[in-house]
Amino acid sequence: MPTYEPILLKNMLQPGYTGSLAEYERTGGYQAIRKVLGKVSPADVTAVVMKSGLRGRGGAGFPTGVKWGFLPKDYQGPRYLCCNADESEPGTFKDRQLIERDPHQLLEGMLIACYAIGAASSYIYIRGEFVLGAKILEQAINDARAAGYVGKNIFGTNTTIDIWVHRGAGAYICGEETALLESLEGKRGLPRVKPPFPATHGLYNKPTVVNNVETLANLPHILNRGAEWFASIGSPPKSTGTRVFCVSGHVARPGNYEVPMGITFRELIYEQAGGMRSNKKLKAFIPGGASAPFLTPDHLDVKLDFESVALAGSMLGSGGVTVMEEGTDMVWAALRLMEFFYHESCGKCSPCREGSSWLVQIMRRIVNKRGQMADLETLTDLCKNIAGRTVCAFGDAEVSPILSTLKHWRHEYVALIHAAEAANLIRPEPVGTKH
């Protein structure tokens, strides 16, 4: 099996590495920020990040340097950086590891980003359930503050950069960047209508950048080793660097694996994650978190980069790869994800709020062998009327499990409906709006 040089997981792969400030510095930590602070202009730091090709690791894959470049150049008031540590896309568990095992790598990345965009204050919005992660970050920030790396006049310069931890409280939608900002302002986490974008009207209506944990953790390495080095890894020019892929489901060795983008799903699943957990064959996999449409064994040789997965009809998303073996009921699997989306719909847009309720009711009755053939048309019709008709991408996400399982495993839906018809079960009350 080929081995790859880990970048983000390099420190924590050393046995005994605790992620303390002293250990992080022993491995060359806080050298990148020293190299740039007051010595390289913020515009040049942004240019390096653009040149590296780094794209957001949270799900959307937007080029990081370009996002920074959208901030108004002549704006004199405060600007903010928010680190999105709300990790809540089902199938994804990488940010938790990056935070708990090497917190200073993230903090150094945040300092670099703050310097590049001119932010003196930044917040780490961490999902509320990560209590341990929040404690580890608080401790790391305190240690960095004591060392003069965070706060006023950091590293002996006249630059001020503060970092605060802000805990969420259990809402998937707060991973959406504008819902995150609403939540950080003490409100319900409802996504904002865009435009305006956070780059001009973000936190407290000020220019703001929201970047994912893994995105920020890459920055020290890019500044230390250069844009060319980073751009040579993975599948240049559009998918550069490594990704920490989270493999879950029916594999022998689930877990986080950092590999260059562009290896195949076959290699990730069968070599890194040890293949299937039993002698049952692979039936289906989700390539990039619950929002990404299901793929089939025919897609195992698709490359793990943004373009290839999109071309295969799905998305690389958050890097959460969930594997299902032969015997998994695909209608049940789609229902489980639909239950998730129904629970997490924030309620702002009616297509999503009402639609998720209808979808989950129809899916439940099909799985409970109470469905009828007309339900399949209703499902498809509903999905088409939800996707693209909501303020945020949640609407597109919630229909993907149903549409993709209908596409690849329609016969399983039909079999459940035939079973219902054979048993001559009376259809229960029609779908309504009740929750």
Added chain:
Amino acid sequence: MLQETHKAEIDDILSRYPVKRSALLPLLYLAQREQGYVTEAAMQEIAGILMLTPPQVYETATFYTMLNLKPVGKFHLQVCKSLMCALVGSDTVIGWIGAKLGIKPGETTPDKLFTLSVVECLAACGTGPMMQVNDDYYERLTEEKLDRILAELRQTGSSSLKTGPFMWPEPAAAKAGA
């Protein structure tokens, strides 16, 4: 009153934000930590501290699943039931807990020790089935582990089986696999 008992902590929280309302979730957490859930009196007091109306506090508090608006048991068992955990047996775990404690999801044991909740994804998909008990994660659950966790919680108030700083696979295992 929180303002009398936790003045320094409240001041520290307020100092982090240029706009007071941002301190709302941290203050609701503080109230919950003190009383086990967020009481109406606490919400009114927090509204006063942040110069908000009580409905503004209430509308935020009701949006977030981690804020308990009614009392829960001393140990709040929250089992993930999302697809990734369901593929590796979360429904079985929910059944075990129900049988061992004699409660259904949403219920609390008569001695007020345990509340069972079934929740959506907690971002531990590679180490399922899993549950969160108060602040701690318990992963790769088996029936034997579950028995130990419940016994230790009853006896000492905490369990040694909780997950520390997370990494999976662990470094040694990652090496063996490489």
